[in-house]
Amino acid sequence: KLTESIGIQRKLLDGGDLTLEAAHTLLEIGRAYRVKGQLQKSLENYLEVFEWTKKYFGPRHPFTARISGIISSLYAESGKADESKLFLEHAATIEQEQPMDAQA
Numbered sequence: 001k002l003t004e005s006i007g008i009q010r011k012l013l014d015g016g017d018l019t020l021e022a023a024h025t026l027l028e029i030g031r032a033y034r035v036k037g038q039l040q041k042s043l044e045n046y047l048e049v050f051e052w053t054k055k056y057f058g059p060r061h062p063f064t065a066r067i068s069g070i071i072s073s074l075y076a077e078s079g080k081a082d083e084s085k086l087f088l089e090h091a092a093t094i095e096q097e098q099p100m101d102a103q104a
Helices: 002-013 020-035 039-056 062-077 081-097
Strands: none
Touching (some): 020 039, 039 062
16 A cells, blocks of 8 residues: 555656655655565665655755664665665764754
8 A cells, every 4th residue: 555655646746856745655665675574675765765865854964864774774684784884874974963862
């Protein structure tokens, strides 16, 4: 049902940027794929949300760091250490600049 929902949302967007609701749906789809062990499909969803998050919130926002950390974990689970390290460093840099606790 979630994939049907995102398909409908994409049609409504007609090639435009994701909405917050569409990004949330992609996160849910990414989580579902991860639970099923379909790491590549999960990564595809999280990477799309990561790109949207950088545009919507900015590249140095704590939420961008959170998504980056998830992507780092997915790459690590996939055996892609270099990619994992890149995203982990990105998340850590933002966390040092703007701790998530300070945003609450």
